[in-house]
Structures are given as C-alpha cells and as structure tokens.
Amino acid sequence: MNWPDRLSSEARMILQPYFPDVDLGRVRLRGKIPWYVFDKPAGYTDRYSIYIDPATIPVDPLDQFALLAHEIEHTRQYLQYGTWRFRCLYVLSYLKNRYRGLKHRQAYQNIDFEIEACRAESRVACDLLARASSLPQVIEKVERETYNV
Numbered sequence: 001m002n003w004p005d006r007l008s009s010e011a012r013m014i015l016q017p018y019f020p021d022v023d024l025g026r027v028r029l030r031g032k033i034p035w036y037v038f039d040k041p042a043g044y045t046d047r048y049s050i051y052i053d054p055a056t057i058p059v060d061p062l063d064q065f066a067l068l069a070h071e072i073e074h075t076r077q078y079l080q081y082g083t084w085r086f087r088c089l090y091v092l093s094y095l096k097n098r099y100r101g102l103k104h105r106q107a108y109q110n111i112d113f114e115i116e117a118c119r120a121e122s123r124v125a126c127d128l129l130a131r132a133s134s135l136p137q138v139i140e141k142v143e144r145e146t147y148n149v
C-alpha cells in the first residue's frame with residue numbers, strides 16, 4: 001500500500017469525532033520508525049508526526065484506522081501535557097512500572113498513556129465493526145436462521 005503523507009479525507013471524517021481537540025489536518029504520516037525508538041513498535045508518534053513502519057501496516061482498513069486512532073491519541077496527549085512534560089511523564093510511568101517489578105513488555109503496556117491509547121484504538125475498532133455489520137444484513141441473517149429459508 002502507498003502510505004500517503006497526510007490522512008485521507010475519509011480517515012479524517014471517520015477519526016475526527018473521536019479527537020475534537022486535535023486538528024487532524026496537521027497530522028503528518030512518516031514512513032519508517034526513527035532509529036532511536038526502542039523495540040520498534042507498530043507505530044510511534046512525535047507530536048503531529050506519526051511514524052508507521054511500511055512493513056507492518058495492517059492490511060485491513062479497520063485495523064489501519066484503529067492503529068491511527070492509537071497514535072492520534074498520543075498526539076492528543078502531547079497537546080494536553082506539552083511536549084517535554086508528556087515525554088517525562090511517559091518515561092516516569094514506564095520506570096514506575098519497572099520499579100513495581102514488571103518486565104519490559106508489561107511495563108510498557110501499562111504506561112498510563114499506552115492504556116489510554118489502546119482504549120482509543122479499541123473504541124474506534126468496535127465502532128467501525130458495529131457499523132460494518134449493517135442492520136438489514138443482520139435482520140436477513142436472523143430471518144434465515146429462524147425460518148431456515
């Protein structure tokens with residue numbers, strides 16, 4: 001897939017309602033995760049720049065929107081806390097988890113900001129799934145199963 005520089009108008013239309021405080025027109029999509037990012041996650045966000053590794057872009061559009069929602073939530077967090085405050089709180093949250101005895105992966109997954117981003121990701125994925133199964137098709141399926149036609 002050709003990864004564009006900006007969010008498509010479709011992506012902005014779908015995702016903007018979830019992020020009223022983020023101007024999605026300012027989001028820039030960058031290809032490769034920067035070299036200094038530890039552990040190479042699926043995505044990485046630095047303010048309005050979202051890095052997604054072309055090799056790991058999800059095939060399913062629903063998964064793409066969900067991943068974008070995760071990363072845009074990080075943009076929102078940058079805006080809420082300010083760049084350096086957010087970065088400090090992010091690292092502190094990780095270190096706190098390590099201090100509690102969690103291993104690297106768990107400590108990362110339990111960073112407060114990651115938990116929030118995963119919630120945003122799930123919310124978008126669930127909403128899109130619900131929309132994808134349109135009511136007429138569901139009714140038709142129930143009728144078929146009930147009346148065995």
Ligand SMILES: [Zn+2]
Nearest residue numbers: 070074114117
């Ligand atoms: Zn994240």
